[in-house]
Amino acid sequence: MSASQSHVNRNFPSRSISQITNEIEEITDEELVKQVNDLKHQIKVLTLENEVFERTMSRLDPTLLHGIQQALEYATRLNSNSSLNVGSFVRSQTSRLFFESLTSPSRMFASPSKISTKRAESSARVGGTVMFGTGPKINVLERSEIVSAEMEILMANLELMRKKAAKQHALLKAQLEELELRVEHIQNFREEFYKEVVIEGWDKIAQRIPAEIWVRYMNEWVKITDRKIGKFRLRTSTLNTQYSKLKGQIKIKAELSEHLRPVDFEKIKIENNECLSIIDKKLQQLAELKKMTGDANLTLSIHKKALMEQNIYLNEVISNVKRKQKQTVTLNKETEVIETQAKGLAVKLDDIKKLRNAYEVPDILDYVHVKAEIADLKLSVKLLQNRLRILQIAFSSHHRKLTKMSLES
Template identity: 25%
Template sequence: MADSESMSLDTSNEAGDDPLMDLNDEQLDKLIQQKMIENQVLQNETQMFEKYLKKSEPKDSGGALGGIGAGLTVSSSNQDLSRGMNRKRSKSRGANLDKSLRLTTEQKCDIAQKELDDLKEDIEKYRDNCERVIDNFRAIMEECELTLSETKKESYEFERDILKGAVNQRTGKVIAEKVSRHFENKILSRDTLVEKLRLKNSQLKVQKMKLDLQFKQKEEMGEALHEVDFQQLKIENEQYLEKIDEKNTELMDLKLKASKSLQVLNSYKKKLHTLTMESERLKSEISSRNELLTKIDAETTVVEDERAKAEKINRKLRQQLTDFRVPDVMDYVTEKADLYEIQRKVKNWERKVEIAEMALKTHKKMWTKMQIGSEMANQQWRMMEQGVM
């Protein structure tokens, strides 16, 4: 398209007619945009050609050729643009030079195919790097998950064995011996795990050395692996990875089942502990109830004895009631009159006693006065006798 337009512009310029004079501003703007797009395409082709030259030829010669090619193509594109803008310059010789320096379609296809292959190789390398990074991150995630599960398991065991199982029931404090024994067991288990991993690592190193030796022997004997063997090994590796993923999923399922069974076991242990506590409480309650029952039996025997005595007294009283005879009315009247007479006599005697008590009090007062007067007379007599002497 660009060649046809340049040829048409050249012929029109040779004829002496300028087609740009007939174009308006909008058409000129479109033409300029079209030329700019063509120049961009040519610049991309030039850059691709320079890359091809740098990769295929030595640096000195490639740089020189690339510079020449770029200069020629850019100059040709600038000539195309200047041909459209400059109305008095001839284009026949520049067009012939541009045609002679441009690449053919086959050459462009070869360069594009080579660039496409390079891009595929770069993409494959980038994909391999990305897969390697993803595998590293996946391994880190698995390690973090394992460490998290181990941390949860250790925290649960510490809470089960120390915070709940190593508490003294009397003092309510954690027993230090159980704590030290717990950590010693953990350290021993870690040491055994480290020893197992060290042995496994040494075995893997021995296997790696054997495989390296076998690979060197095969290379020396001319039995080196080809690309097909690598593809087969890659397929087998993918199959083994799938099997490993399946085994990992089965292992995770088994771990989940083990954790669930452990939770169920712990719940049953808690229930067993509560039931044993309840049974001990019931045993103590049964013993207290038995003691209370013995006390009640003793009290019932005492009450039975008292009841027998009360029944005996009751029978006597009932016998007395049956043997009781009511006196006559006249006897009751005479007895009542005698009672009134006795009460009247008691009142009279009480009044006499009160009068006698009052007379006794007056006689006592007179007696005390007489004793005081006699004592005073005796004292005066003694004093007089002492004065005479």
Template identity: 25%
Template sequence: MADSDSILSVTTGTDQHDDPLADLTDEQLFQIVEDTIHGNEVIRSETEMFEKFFRRVEPKETNSFQPNIHTPVVHVQEIHNRGRKRSRSKGSAVDKLLRLTAEQKCDIAQRELEELRDEIDKLKDESERILDNYRAGLEEAELRITEIKKATYEFDRDICKGSINARTGKVVAEKVVRYFEDKLKWRDTLIEKLRLKNSTLKVQKKKLQLQLKQKEEMGEVLHEVDFNQLKIENQQYLEKIDEKNQELLRLKLMAGNTLQVLNLYKVCVRVPDNQNVCSQKKLHSLTAEAERLQTEIISREEMLLRFGAESHVVEEERLVAEKKNNTLRQRLADFRVPDVQDYVEKKANLTELQKVVKSWERKVEIAQMALKTHKKYWQQIWSQSQQMNVWSHHDTK
């Protein structure tokens, strides 16, 4: 027991003598601990990144690279009892062998960043697809709800209220059967219509895919690079337009300066002959230049006015077309197809009315024939009465 106490005292004494942290204050020790924790966090994040990179690059070797649970653990006292200088020298050599360089760390971080971006893009695509499926499901559910409400309303209107016998107060079975038969026929026609529409859409899809393939083979398909190129060209054209506008302003200023010089030459006093001839030539050239610039300015102004008029006409045509389009859309939205039951009833009423009209026309024809016979008979009676009057008059004479 005494030997152990002596050994412990000796070791503690040597530790206090060799430990460089013994002379530091509490604040310095706290700062060292904070720095150590921060460094450990950085090393932990680098280690996790390297493990992800290693698992992705060599997935087979990572399975075999597992720590052995039966590895003997060295006691802390044994590590403490080793020589400090020897352990420090060996640890620095191992660190030099095992640590990554800055280039390797940057390469691994760049690859992990690219992989993370790819995963984010995949997750975005997957989430968009899931949202599209949910939206399609919601639209389908809304359409089904509207169809169910419409069918309920029609059934209540045509069967529950419209097909009740007034005498018995019960629903007429024939009308119910006819209602369901009409519904089934309408469903069959709708299915046939949708099938034809689906087939036409498939044909159009095949045609478009063939055209797209041909354009891809010929190199005529516009990609994102082409759109970027068009944006760049548009920017260049806008810059050219600005340059032309600046040039037009410069020409206008030049024309003003030329007019000022011309006026100056006009009011100048006459000089000797040689100088007068030179000034006249210069005046003539400047006058010609001013006239040319004036005509160019007039042509540019006329072009500007023409462009303004054309833009005004185009805007009016656009407004008229937009108004017409809105009216057509409103008419299309307000258009309603009558129900099959109403159509059948109207058709039956029309046939009954046509029969009644035909019967009345026949009666009128019979009455006209009877009228003709009665008129003929009346004419005969009237002629006989006239003859009898004439005969009686002769007898009296």
């Protein structure tokens, strides 16, 4: 608000509050809102300008800021009481005001000693006019130069802070990872110790943990730790060697980049032209090789087709051979069976031949007598069968009678 009040005082130095009030009563609401928005915008701009000026003065000569706050407070009181005599206050503060140092960018970026030598010369001229808005002015070009310089400084500081924050973040991240590894290692060691020493090493008879188990476990753990430390040392030395090597390479590249001359660029240009000519030759050779490769691929496809046909014919031949082999096996089995049957039939044939050779034809009369005896025997068998049937009928009738008599009695 102090900046806005000083701005209003500079724009309206000779107008009274009653006149301003009358003008405000005459304008419409829209104009009033517009003027209020304009004033807010001007206040914002002046606030930013004041911040930039304060940063510039605090960077160049912090003593220039002495008395600024008192001057702003006095200007505020002056706005409410315009009849107040400000001569004594201005004369007491002229040696500490900064407006003369802001009249040009060359003075703004000059050394504090030069600024202090010119401060006394400008104090008399500034003292009577600065509080009424008629002091030295800073044009737009000078303001833009001041703002650009401050922005460059702020961006440089911001970049430094970003780099510092990135380094700090990387360091903290590495520390967190190290702590996580330590916690994990301690947890694993605790679980292993509890399992091997507390649980498995417990002596049920003595109701305690023997010292030998604990000592043996600690010795083994120390050996394992020593091996791991050796590995870590070797890895650290390897990383340090790689780091020093990369650092030396970066240093050499930086030195080479610093000592570059136009002749080096011409040399690189000539080498690039030679490389381009070599690349063109290689491209031509590559085109010829591609053509040869195309012809070879065509020939290869033809031979592949012929080979596929030969493979098909070969597969058919192999299948026929397998089928013939199966048929051969079947025929061999059938041959063995037939040979076995032939041997059996040959044996039977020999027996029949022997029987035929040993057989004698009987006499005809004997044959007739035998046939007559057979006929008599058949007749007697038939008579006996008839008699048996009659006896069975008689037996069944007697059995029925006997059954009937037994039932009646």
